[in-house]
Amino acid sequence: MTEATDRAALAATALAVLAVDPGGLGGLWLRARASALREALLGGLPAIGLPLRRISPAIVGTSLEGTPDLVALLAGRGLRPVAGVLDGPALLVLPMAERTPPATAARLAQALDAGRGLCLVALDEGIGPEERLPPALAERLGLVVDLDGIAATALPPPDPARIATARARLPQVATPVELCTATVAAAAALGIDSLRPPQQTLRAARALAALADRATVTADDLALAGALVLAARATRFPDAAPPAEADAPPPGEPAQAPEPGGGRMADAVLAAARAALPADALDRLGAGRGGRGAGGAGSGAARRGNRRGRPLPSRPGAPGSGARLDLVATLAAAAPWQRLRKGEGAAPLPLALRRQDFRLRRFEDRSDRLLIFVVDASGSAAVARLAEAKGAVEILLAAAYARRDHVALIAFRGAGADILLPPTRSLVQARRRLADLPGGGGTPLASGLVAARGLAQRARAQGMTPTLILLTDGRPNVRLDGTGARAAAQDEAMRLAATIRADGTDALVVDAGLRPHPWLATLGAAMGGRTLPLPRAEARGLSAAVAAALDG
């Protein structure tokens, strides 16, 4: 028995389990790129006996939820809804599922929750932990099968007669109480917080018992169900040693308080889940928690615009201001009105259009970047070096303009920080402001960071992706409240750096001092960004280095 045949067998089992209880289990999360084995698995889907519908991650709302049939309406056949793919029981197949936008994922998830007998097979072709099925969807799909890296082997097709028997059997299958406890304990040991997976495990175990034509779920059913449902959702490895042999749980691992009777079975589930963990699972652990910080699916990096990008449903509005008219949608909006308007004695045109009929195109665009320059204008900065830094910023601004980035400028000096330049694309304005940069006073770095963070958050709310560039040559010596105290000011700046990192804002620290200061390197690391020491840098070298760091 090799691992490959093992996992192929697991896939075949998953298919049979899904066929027994498609609505209850919600679906199958199939982690596999196109392969013969995947085709073999998909070839078995008709055995589930639901109408098969293939959908795309780019599916738009009207095809999901249905819409009135305008053609039939105009032809005088009355109002007939065109059914959306989410109406009624169906088996949906979603290829390239890792590319599903969060909003579509949430709608699919709602439909799966509604208990309409929908079942979804998501083909997750993602590579690496950051390309994954959206968590909202992954949560609803009970079964997980990973076929990556398995050489093609044949898959036994599901046996329709056996499935029919199992379906009839399913309502009578009983689950002993201690198995319930075991499932919960196993899920907890694998670090699975949500309560859906244990429920799905129990359902899968019941389907397995029904397939074996048993009236009661056994520990073996549960172990296999654990491998199908829990394994891939683990966020941590359970204890390697079986607790029966270990005297005490290892430090750092929360004691899982084995229930009487449930403990041993939980171990069986755990062992099965552990065996089913894919080889690269360690890298993937925790990836299912979703990207709270930097990286992730970049759901915030999408922006609605009206010029370019992927089309979104059109919206009513007046044409002009650069927006493009969606002709088909406009005609569709005007169509139902024609008879009424002709009655009003409208102009004898073939089509009676009104202002409210206009529909505008909208597109989803990759978000623009906002470069927030946080410039140290305190007295400690050598005048000449600051001038070079200004020159470098100007060069960067020019490049930023060419790349259609937005730029904001914050200067901190004396007792506080000022936003000298709100986010803009106007290079001229930016240049003038930077030329007038006043200097002198203390170094209130924390105030500068607070201002920058606020700006970054507002920018993110508008769909931009902020990047912070801190230009300084020394350590802070003024606190947030304007009082001077070097140690406290440093401490504040460091803590703020950590919050900026937690926000997921990209950051770059440029150390413009004569000698690179280790404290600034620490600060850069705390912000999760790089620190560039640039002693004796003239403007052009500085800008090149910053540009390289930004794009790299």
Added chain:
Amino acid sequence: MPNAFPFAAIVGQDEMKQALILTAIDPGIGGVLVFGDRGTGKSTAVRALAALLPPIEMVAGCPVNAPTLADSPDWAGLTEDRRESRPTPVIDLPLGVTEDRVTGALDIERALTRGELAFQPGLLARANRGYLYIDEVNLLEDHIVDLLLDVAQTGENVVEREGLSIRHPARFVLVGSGNPEEGELRPQLLDRFGLSVEVASPAEIDARVEVIRRRDDYDRDPAAFCAAWAETQAALQARILAARARLRGLDAPDAALRDCAALCLALGADGLRGELTLLRAARALAAYDGAEGVGRAQIRAVAPSALRHRLRRDPLDESGSTARVARVLDEVFG
């Protein structure tokens, strides 16, 4: 919804249940925002509300669930004052819903086939006197959110478009749920919700087992499960009704008002909405508890829900808003 999971059978999540019950006693508290991880029973609790709440009396066939014929809008065209009893509406607002479906729009079929200007009521009409539930509220499109907030504030839906000029009452409790990992809510939106709750799945194995066991029982035989819980559910409903009756006569002593104001001041909550919500929620809780008047016990119990989403973000305070409210509660109340 036949045989929804009974509200009374939900294990734990006391703060969320308390917030939903308080809005059932006094809808004037405003909406409830439920934020938490997946699989913590957010949707289950909201969907269970309809079965828990007492039915409403309404004019039969009225699209906005009006209590009397006089309240029913003219465009509904009702003439017969026949009453019927319906479950409190709990309307689901699907993501990706169009503006037309929310506010209501021209009835296309009648416009086309009979050439008539007629209004087809939307979800706001159906939610009148009940609840409007938005799952994944942070993923809802901005223009829909703005529209909902406006209507929730004024209690009236005004449709001025496509040659229609329609207004109808739309008083509902807005319940939003979401997962903080999908994105934050705008502060302006946060502030409009009366109460906010953070939910997490229970940490103890026993509680988790109980959740799974009840859910499992329910899935196997919903009707029998609901029947088994009918008595507890009825008792809870009776308690809510009694609290509603008691609410009006309940006074808030000056000391309570002073406490609310002191709390909001100490927390630096913006505006006076925090105080008002805190007081209303505390009063509803006092009615639910059967207390003589609003006391510190009630204020303490509702303060986290009423205030945690109204704090200014402090960049240097890494502890969550809940911890800050708890700290200030201890400082102010000793």
